[in-house]
Amino acid sequence: MNGATLVRKNLFRKKLRAILLLFSILIAFLIFAVLGAFNKTLNAGVETAAADRLVTVNKINFTVSMPYAYWGRVASVEGVKNVSQANWFGGYYQEPRNFVQTFAVDPETYMRAYPELEFTQGSAEAFFNNRQCLAVGADLALQYEWNVGERVPLNSNIWQQQDGTSDWDFDICAIFDAEDDNVPANYALFHYEYFNESLAFNRDQVGWLIINTEDPSMNDAVSQRIDAMFANSPAETETTTEAAFSKAFIEQLGNIGLIITLVTGAAFATILMIVGTTMVMAINERTREIAVMKTIGFPAPRIFRMVLSESLLLSLIGGLLGIGLAASLIWLMSQSPAVSGSLPGLSVGWRVTFIGIGFMIALGLITGLIPAWNAMRANIAEAFGKV
């Protein structure tokens, strides 16, 4: 027997109580880790954004397009190494619920803008030379089991062709993936020219520009130059870093960070109160035993540590079980092609786990502090008086 035996036996002396406490802690950390996993995955674009990439959008809103000529004009701005342009196609495959994130791009400059993309099937040349080519991200290809050589029609819920239809035919001629597994490859690319020529309205517009600067240190100057160039024109621009752009894009879905903070905050506040009061009561019930230990000669600081260890152990067991359960659930979800297609790389991850462990330690310390203090200060003679 040692100090740890005492802590363990005391913690589990009332099995039902311990299990209920563990369960409530488990739930809180389950919520935390599941939301954390989604948040991480949604923000992967923000974190993996290249430092030298800028995005120029219409100042009104990034869903509003800009004149085609802007592309060429930005290319001549000092400090710009490469400019590409992209357009939101908003496609779906067969049925509207089969959403396929598709962009009409200028292939050559686009691949130059994103050097981290590499072709795993087909080739860059195939993409560049075939006007009807659909270059498919590896995660997306996996989701719909698409292979090079297949013909797929995609519908747009935004655009219309001149003949009144809104389905475009594509040849899958290349599949690409990102070097980094955390970067989602869950979208498809096709030729801007094919797109633009068939449009019934809004021709000769570009959705946004992607700029690589000569050096990240020039980012600010380049953004200012671009925005100054279009100031006081009918379509003013706003140029930001890719990270800021990704963030704004995600926030279209709602302020996910705030939702996560509120939900996990509420869960933690609840368990803090439940575990806190239960610990105080549990230790109060043991006042007499603690007095006996002191009588035997256990020093007050050791009693303090013992009680604190109990609440820490409780919090760590419950929390780790919660994160473990979250990791299993998230893993199961990520096995579904629908999820891996739209949220590739979905997992709890180390960052969330470590933050979680930090919370567990904090929870254990906060809930243990008052009972540990009470136990440490309890007067032996008085404790024995209370039979």
Place this chain on the structure above:
Amino acid sequence: MTEPLYQLTDLSKRYTRGKESITIFEKLTMTIPAGDFIAIMGPSGSGKTTLLNLLGGIDAPSSGEVVFEGKRIDNMSQGALAKWRAANVGFIFQFYNLMPTLTAAQNVELPLLLTKLGGKERKQRVRTALDIVGIADRAGHRPTQLSGGQQQRVAIARAIVADPEVLLCDEPTGDLDRATADEVLATLQLLNKELGKAIVMVTHDPSAAKYAQRELHLDKGRFVEKELVT
């Protein structure tokens, strides 16, 4: 002359409740030699438990000195007292006060967690202590699986396992029937005679007091001594 185990000098204990002040005892002086076995008797509320608490350093006197083997303990810090208790004093209570989650052997081992002894030696000591009180066959049982007399034996084993100088017992047989009480008292007597442990035992039971070497009657803050068998 050898040093006494305890020397109490002008010991007073008062409790103040608001403006009211009650004196439990006033200028009490007494000597307890090493190896003594004293039974302390007296009416309820006369301060017997209070006196044991002062001897055990779990309560401090209002004035006066408690000297143990030449060292004052009444002005020691809480931390120093805890250390001192672990090394010198064993406590035995009326209601045993065993840890309900621990087995008999683990209860006895508890004070050894405060020593530097290794696991093997601790086990050996626990075994010996349980043997002395005659309860080694119940080592693996929890307190709820033991009778009152058996629990008190475990409590005695716990009190002696760290080899203290003195055992302080507050009505150790108060909750036991006659026959069981006699067994427990015989064990205490054995510890006193064979192992030389000094024992200060508070009791209401005159026949329990007979096991001691001497009886002290505490009444209205004063002692009346009665020498018993030698």
